[in-house]
Amino acid sequence: MLPRLASLLFLLVLWQLGSTLAGPHLLPAPVAVLATISSEARSGALFVNLAATLMRVIAAFTLAMALGTALGLVMGRNKTVDRLCDPWLIVLLNLPALVIIVLAYIWVGLTEAAAIGAVALNKLPNTIATMREGARALDAQLEEMAQVFAMPFWTRIRHVLLPQLAPFFAAATRSGLSLVWKIVLVVELLGRSNGVGFEIGIAFQLFNVTLLLAYALPFVGLMLAIETFLVQPVERHVSRWRPQRA
């Protein structure tokens, strides 16, 4: 913990130095950003926008994980489906996020559904690819054991299948969260009237770097907190059976 704090402190020092060198217009000092954060917080705008963005992140993330897990598992287990869907997956994996977002806005309109759908579609192929690997890595020996001992369906799902998929799900979650929130900001910039991305768009038009950082940093902090206090503890809990590394 201490090296991490020291490292962050060093980053602050660098920031302050950079601010002095580049001038407050290009890079405002940490104290100035903090002041803007607190004024935005007092007006309530900060929380409204953070909440709007967070809701979009949660909705798109949940959608992409649910759909991607289901599709990935089917593709990993069924060769015919895999062969049929694999080219689509490669196309989707290589389609730029911006193309999907703009197309979604043109075809569906500047709506919340289009925004969330576009973000989910961007995350979807990544989830599918990861969960497909998980399905392919399933241990056939354990499956046979469960079959011989005639384990009930739900016992197999809960105690044989899910624990094997958990590491892949965790990997998809981690890469998913960071990917989704970055794309949500772009979606907001292009076609929403609230959220962190929208505020950053305004800051860009006003050339206001202080405002930009005042919205970006709290959201990075929020995502870090979710990763540290939610994702990591859950991951530790499901992998507690693994022999501890010395």
Add this chain to the structure above:
Amino acid sequence: MFPAGARKELDVSITRKAFRSATGETRVILRDLAFTLAEGEVCALLGPSGCGKTSLLRIIAGLDKDFEGNVILPPWAKLAMVFQEPRLLPWRTVAQNLTLAGATNGPELAAIVAALGLTEHLDHFPGELSLGLARRVAIARAFAIKPDLLLLDEPFVSLDAALAMRLREELLGLVEARKVTTLIVTHDVEEAISLADRIILLSSRPAQVIADLSVTDPRRALSLAEASRLKTEIIALTSKAASRGA
């Protein structure tokens, strides 16, 4: 061979089982192989390594349906199997591995666990156990569900001799206490003699029955002379079959 009045527990009649190798040629591994087991019988399938014993056991266990012939079990028959590998769920404790396979908690389970020296390991994860201990958990699991038919696939292979002998004794004690129909696959003549009251001798590939021997003396009281006579007989039969095949 078939005790009068005893119920038939297993009826195996396989006309042909073949594998297709990667190069496309077909290898017949089982041909015209038939035998029945009576309730409570402990039978060893003895044959050279790689003769198809494991394939036969997998067919009986219902794990391989790609063969010509029939395997008839009573519809109510509860199966248990000890594989060559322990095949435990690494993310569940020893106790959970036992109950998830279908064992009910109670004095009977505690007795089996105690007989196999696992009482102090109930809360451990399989990754914390040695191979010998993990094997014992697999044996405990097979016994704890009170099977009608117990299948054992070289359960003591690659264990040191002293431990293998101790486990054989524990297995014998459990088999005798429960009168469970047992089929043990092994390539070890002495193991077959010391465990089974009937030995089915298999030729090398394609596996066919060379001889069906009964071990007349009760297993525990088997005299040294009788054991060595059996061993000589088995070796003579095996080499005769091998020279015929060559």
